[in-house]
Amino acid sequence: MLIQTNLRNASSQPHPLHPELPALLAHARPSAVTLYDPNAIIYAQGDAAGPLYLVEFGAVRIYRLTADGRRQISAFHFAGEVFGFEAGSEHHFYAESIDRAGIRALRPAGDDHLADNLLPLALRSLIRAQEHLLVLGRQNAQERMAAFFIDLAERQEAGRIIDLPMQRSDIADYLGLTFETVSRILRKLKDARIIRLPSTKQIEVLDFAALEDLCE
Amino acid sequence: MLIQTNLRNASSQPHPLHPELPALLAHARPSAVTLYDPNAIIYAQGDAAGPLYLVEFGAVRIYRLTADGRRQISAFHFAGEVFGFEAGSEHHFYAESIDRAGIRALRPAGDDHLADNLLPLALRSLIRAQEHLLVLGRQNAQERMAAFFIDLAERQEAGRIIDLPMQRSDIADYLGLTFETVSRILRKLKDARIIRLPSTKQIEVLDFAALEDLCE
DNA sequence: CGAGGCGTTGATACGCGTCAACCCAGGTGG
């Protein structure tokens, strides 16, 4: 269920973590924000690749499936972030909303300078993916969770409280674990007084230094 | 030990797997090929990022280290491939030659159109990295090895014989395994008559279909 | 001939996956 709106919030004000956004928007055709219900498909693997997507609010997961149904989430995207890069004419991944999300499609304007502003964004995604390879290839469950929280804390610019809009199985599929293991590590970090769990959708970091030590 | 030469082989003839190379070279300043001995450092993490690098011949590994010395190889690069993309001013990874390798530095020519040709390359690297995330996050040792061989076979355009210029520990650090496990899986695939091992640096694929089944 | 690096193979340990039971919150309907 999609609803078109004219909201202009996240994109209208420059954001410290996303300096190239204004330039990007300047070279994109104006377009409305599309509202997605939780767990709505934004595009599917095999779909024709078209516009890029800017998250105005909410959260998105990007993932692939193996033939037998195992899922790997390659990235989460939050407000101010752009996703939907493709190398060919088809999407290689699925994109779904996690919670209620507002997303603006970015299509090149006539001047065709959109690509100039894309490269830095694509490169940041590349570095992100490559760093995540280290996590998946060489870190244990506890280190993966710690690295995940540190990453979220930086991107949310939050204080001690980190929002977890996604459910446990999403975290598991992002970190290459099972949701049971995610739950157990949360308990372990809580018992070690490194975090608190005010609710299932939030964690409070009590000891940032310990968290950073954990991811090496 | 570096030696400058004027070789112009891989880059002078168009390559089916690397269609954008000629355009790329047209917008780069002419530069000689640098010869690297095996295991030579091309750039290190923290080095200032500068040119891109085109592999003329030989093989290169790109990797990161954790604080306690664990290594994750994020990519191998062979003749005709370009590496060295960075998002900021510093390299986030190490690049080393594996065998004796010839590498050409690509620096933008005056016309400044190099960036136009970079985006497709960067996007291909991104897709590659994201697909590797699925391997590291969700596949077991045997599936990882099978996926690795399929990937190499495609990139080498070889027949049944695949070259493995890198040593066992490199394969292990690329696939998130130990070199003992790599060795054991090789033996298992050999016992299953899926591959042969004519030498430690080559495998012969006897049953491609079986190999493809293995990686799902 | 000896030394050292790489690769293979075996024995054992352990981290995480699997399977199962249970809890809890939110939603629905009587």
Add this chain to the structure above:
DNA sequence: CCACCTGGGTTGACGCGTATCAACGCCTCG
């Protein structure tokens, strides 16, 4: 307003796959 149901989350018992540790073989090079 309460009973029930359902889906997400937690916890426990157990097993498997891969890491770890160790021994040994082979090849190259001094």
